[in-house]
Amino acid sequence: MQLTTPSNENLIQITEISKLETEELERLNSYQELVKQAEIALKNSTDLKALESLIAQIQDSFSKLSINNQNLYLSSLNILKNSVQELSEIENSIKNHAEELKQATSIADITNLQQEAKEVQNLIAFVDNEPLKEKFISDYQNTLKILNDITPPVIEGITDQENAFQPVNVSILDETTTNVLLNDEPFDPSQSISDNGDYILEVTDQAFNKTIITFQVNIPSNELVSELDSSLDFTLPLKKGYITQNYKGSLHMGVDFSSDDKSEKIYPIAQGEVIYVGTDNYGANIVKIKHEINNQIIYSTYGHMKEVYFQEGQIVSNQDLLGIMGSTGKSSGEHLHLEMSTCDYTENCDYSTYKMNILDPFEFIPYKPKW
Ligand SMILES: [Zn+2]
Known part of the structure; x- marks a missing residue:
């Protein structure tokens, strides 16, 4: 059998294919380089913003890969993205909880925050990045301390959203109470509330723990009474x-x-x-x-x-x-x-x-x- 030498036309084709392959290889290398950087940052960086922008670069680099390579690397990319997203969510929760705590006005708000804080603490415990974990713990410390310290004054006599059908007597089971307001006016808890209407009762203690209860007094008038x-x-x-x-x-x-x-x-x-x-x-x-x-x-x-x-x-x-x-x-x-x-x-x-x-x-x- 006689070997045929490639025609000029065939040579150009081979060169082009190998050029394409080389370019894909370069793109894959730079993609993998970025992934490696991200994996290292995931383990030890505390700069989540930088990590997020690195993920954006990786995503961009990924989108330039051949379909074959995209299929090959998609699931590992998703795992990487999820890991970064989880960390960002923890960081956001920590920030949001500090803000929500400032805005909290009721026992229900505090109870919700205390519940959510438990979940966030669990997530932090599983963070596999020691410096970031320490940063999370220290950023969250103040919020957690306040959440643990909060014991809002307990009010007896009415409960949140109650519709009272008889005079309401309020007792406040907190000796450190400093301020009791009823519809923004000073209120003496030894008085009973007997006028029909909507009320907002606000009790604050020395530690600025606050309880707010809204309720409505709705005493039915009964003609029998006058008779x-x-x-x-x-x-x-x-x-x-x-x-x-x-x-x-x-x-x-x-x-x-x-x-x-x-x-x-x-x-x-x-x-x-x-x-x-x-x-x-x-x-x-x-x-x-x-x-x-x-x-x-x-x-x-x-x-x-x-x-x-x-x-x-x-x-x-x-x-x-x-x-x-x-x-x-x-x-x-x-x-x-x-x-x-x-x-x-x-x-x-x-x-x-x-x-x-x-x-x-x-x-x-x-x-x-x-x-
Ligand atoms: Zn009964």
Whole structure:
């Protein structure tokens, strides 16, 4: 067989191909050089901005590679990009948290930040770049210290976003309180808030920890009140006790009273006739008393009773011992559930009518949170 010498035309083609290959090789070398630089920086540089611009250069260099080489190096490039992005996210979180902490105005804001800070601390723990890890820890130190130190004043009586249906009594469980503002005016927490309206309560302590609670007081007006027979006195059903849950309309149709004495004596809230002594659907012992005010009938119901000392048909007054507080029926502890209504479903209305006609007992009984 005879060897043919390449024609001139073929030579040019071969030269061009090898020139192309050489150029691709050069591009690949410079790409890999940049990647190497980035990998070193990832391990020991604290300058994330420089690292990010290096990644931009690498991306640019990558886009000039042949399709074959791009396919070959794509996944390693993505890993590199993700590593840098993760570090940038940690850096941003640290910056943002310092800023958000300055803007925080509620317990919820602080709780969120404390939660996010835990996640960021976890991420920092896995940073495989000692100098950067140290920088992160030191940059975050101040924010974390403040977040750990913050114990906002605790306010009792109302909770965030509450719609209060009776006068609100505020107690502040923080002796270091320096400033209590209600709608930007100085507020004395021993006063109760009884006017309908929107309120912003702001409590600050010596360490500038701040709690802000917004709520609305919405006490339903009840025409019965103005028609009250002054001879019918309403009194609390316990001689000593406190309120564990207020009336919230259909959400909680009565008021829960409790006492340090689990066998506290229960008295009628006003003079009336005992019309029912028995149990409810959950097995709670209940008593119902019918009261008459200016020819209008209202009912009071006493739930979860341990003992009842009267029978249907008997007339009782405020001073009669009606029975003993208990935890019968659907109850998690000794308390009295007191409900009032303008109709009585055991006698003259169905349960849904009853629900629509319930009354806030504190429209009748002088309100006290604790006595
Ligand atoms: Zn209750």
